Amino acid sequence: MTQFIIRRVLQAIPTLFGITILSYALLNAAPGSPVATLAFGPRTTIAQKNALAEQLGINDPVYKQYIRWLIGNDWQEFRKLDGRGNVILDANGEVVMERGTQKGILRGDFGDSFTSKRSALEVVIEKFPATAELGGLALLVGIIVGIPIGVVAAVRRGGIFDNFTRVMAVVFSAVPIFWLGLTLLLIFGSQLGWLPMGGRRPSDFFLTGEVTVWQRLEHLILPVTVLSTGWVAIFSRFMRASTLDVLSQDYVRTAQAKGLKYHQVWFTHAARNALIPIATILGPAIPGIIGGALITETIFSWPGVGRTTYQAVLNYDYPVILASVIFVSLATIIGYLLSDILYALIDPRIRLS
Numbered sequence: 110m111t112q113f114i115i116r117r118v119l120q121a122i123p124t125l126f127g128i129t130i131l132s133y134a135l136l137n138a139a140p141g142s143p144v145a146t147l148a149f150g151p152r153t154t155i156a157q158k159n160a161l162a163e164q165l166g167i168n169d170p171v172y173k174q175y176i177r178w179l180i181g182n183d184w185q186e187f188r189k190l191d192g193r194g195n196v197i198l199d200a201n202g203e204v205v206m207e208r209g210t211q212k213g214i215l216r217g218d219f220g221d222s223f224t225s226k227r228s229a230l231e232v233v234i235e236k237f238p239a240t241a242e243l244g245g246l247a248l249l250v251g252i253i254v255g256i257p258i259g260v261v262a263a264v265r266r267g268g269i270f271d272n273f274t275r276v277m278a279v280v281f282s283a284v285p286i287f288w289l290g291l292t293l294l295l296i297f298g299s300q301l302g303w304l305p306m307g308g309r310r311p312s313d314f315f316l317t318g319e320v321t322v323w324q325r326l327e328h329l330i331l332p333v334t335v336l337s338t339g340w341v342a343i344f345s346r347f348m349r350a351s352t353l354d355v356l357s358q359d360y361v362r363t364a365q366a367k368g369l370k371y372h373q374v375w376f377t378h379a380a381r382n383a384l385i386p387i388a389t390i391l392g393p394a395i396p397g398i399i400g401g402a403l404i405t406e407t408i409f410s411w412p413g414v415g416r417t418t419y420q421a422v423l424n425y426d427y428p429v430i431l432a433s434v435i436f437v438s439l440a441t442i443i444g445y446l447l448s449d450i451l452y453a454l455i456d457p458r459i460r461l462s
Contacts, residue, residue: 113449121446125438129179129435132435133174177213178219181215182213221428236414244402246329246337255344259348259350281339294331298331306409307328309328332411335409391447395444395447407419
């Protein structure tokens with residue numbers, strides 16, 4: 110197992126390197142510029158825009174920008190410019206030089222946000238607990254609800270419950286998240302007033318007891334419901350198909366012939382082996398928690414990574430966008446590694462060698 114994990118980590122290095130090249134190239138190929146957003150105004154001169162572009166480091170060729178973003182520029186010296194883009198001279202008439210400050214992502218420096226002037230990595234990590242809370246609960250609800258539904262639907266194949274769950278799975282998979290979220294907000298938030306329209310209770314309030322458990326949970330009900338419907342549909346359909354295949358195996362018929370109770374046969378003997386395909390889904394489910402929450406967090410004003418990334422795209426905040434992309438890429442690699450490990454935990458017959 111240890112050798113397998115080390116080998117997969119080493120294989121992930123060129124994959125992650127390719128992701129950095131592709132993401133940086135696509136970002137620079139997109140129309141628009143952060144200068145147009147940050148220097149918007151009728152009195153902004155061309156010289157000021159050029160100075161801002163040089164300050165942000167986006168006026169160089171793409172390959173130079175990528176190398177600086179990758180390995181940093183703290184080992185280089187540059188001409189110091191004033192606010193109008195003019196070179197600053199010292200008392201002797203010589204050009205004043207200054208050393209770069211960026212260390213590069215290989216040393217954990219993703220640069221500073223163009224808008225907040227804070228470390229881009231800190232901005233993303235700061236929002237991760239909110240996304241993990243929302244996405245983790247949605248995934249947990251999907252597993253707790255979807256897996257039993259899939260098992261029962263397989264056992265009652267062709268019955269009313271099976272047909273009903275199959276139809277509802279198609280409906281939940283087809284309904285757009287933004288439409289479902291806005292509909293629930295309109296009904297339970299605006300018209301009935303039962304639940305808040307959005308936002309999140311800070312974690313420190315919950316820990317100090319200044320906010321009740323219900324006040325904490327009421328902000329989670331609607332976004333978790335919206336985000337978990339897709340997972341319930343996916344897990345129930347996969348579990349149904351896998352359980353149908355397992356129920357035809359000899360060991361299941363042997364367990365039934367021994368006189369074991371039906372729920373023991375279904376959920377103890379059949380369900381464990383039917384969970385192997387579910388492990389395949391859990392791999393991409395981890396980055397899906399972040400990516401899928403982008404729309405949900407925006408609708409419900411949830412202060413997570415998805416909403417932060419969306420705002421960064423609107424503001425052309427390149428460092429935050431790239432930090433989010435690398436963050437999700439690492440989560441994807443870790444997710445697929447966990448899927449392979451779950452194979453061995455669920456089925457001891459599988460050996461990762």
